[in-house]
Amino acid sequence: MDGTLVDTEDFWWEAESTLLADLGHPIGPEEREIVVGGPMSRVVDHLLAVSGAALTPERLGDLINERFVELIGQGVPVRPGAKALLADLAAHGVPTALVSASHRRIIDQVLRTLGAHNFAFTVAGDEVERTKPHPDPYLLAAARLGADPARCVVIEDAPTGVRAGQAAGCHVLAVPSVTAIEEGPRTTVRTTLEGVTTAFLRALVVEK
Incomplete structure (x- = not known):
């Protein structure tokens, strides 16, 4: 779905990177290719390891999902074809x-x-x-x-x-x-x- 039928990978990266930056734990663009495609369990484990954020995996996953939903609230672009x-x-x-x-x-x-x-x-x-x-x-x-x-x-x-x-x-x-x-x-x-x-x-x- 994400990145296949709808062009949401940019939204996912924005949700992940801006959230961690807001929490005082910015991450670099080199992490994007590592976290693309999920699943969320793998994504949060990696982001916690590289950022050092003091959150449980479950809490970080919930926060990322919440921010993502906010970002796509007005709809998402459909992939060509x-x-x-x-x-x-x-x-x-x-x-x-x-x-x-x-x-x-x-x-x-x-x-x-x-x-x-x-x-x-x-x-x-x-x-x-x-x-x-x-x-x-x-x-x-x-x-x-x-x-x-x-x-x-x-x-x-x-x-x-x-x-x-x-x-x-x-x-x-x-x-x-x-x-x-x-x-x-x-x-x-x-x-x-x-x-x-x-x-x-x-x-x-x-x-x-």
Whole structure:
């Protein structure tokens, strides 16, 4: 979701960096590539280690989520090609699930822009025991869709999500937002979702 369908990675970094600066523990831009893609547990552990902020991981995570929600209160920009792809999938009757490492409150806020009707269901990072980079969220989504993971295409923008999709046995279409991602077995890289169609995704599954 973040950085894949909606352009929220800048908002996440702003929430993280400005919050720590306000608390008297500024962090440098070199941390951005490390924390991109979540999950929140990994992000807060790293930010606490490099900043020295005297907060519990749970409290820092709550504060980051609160600031992020404030920042996206007026809506978020949609990534190029995302809405066209969702519409094409719906037109072809392809069931689609939204799987994110973000918490439920974040997903519900973003769905105001994306439209909940575009997805059969959503899976949030705080609703699974192990979120990305573990395969659990994608395996759960495939099971709920009644689909073989090997016949599913996961669209991701960050290495943690790519690893989750690969571990689940899905084909991965990577559209990097901040961190570079290399092509590999069952992993295709595009610079944008523009021009990506249902036919394109089906061809990935057939070819691989």
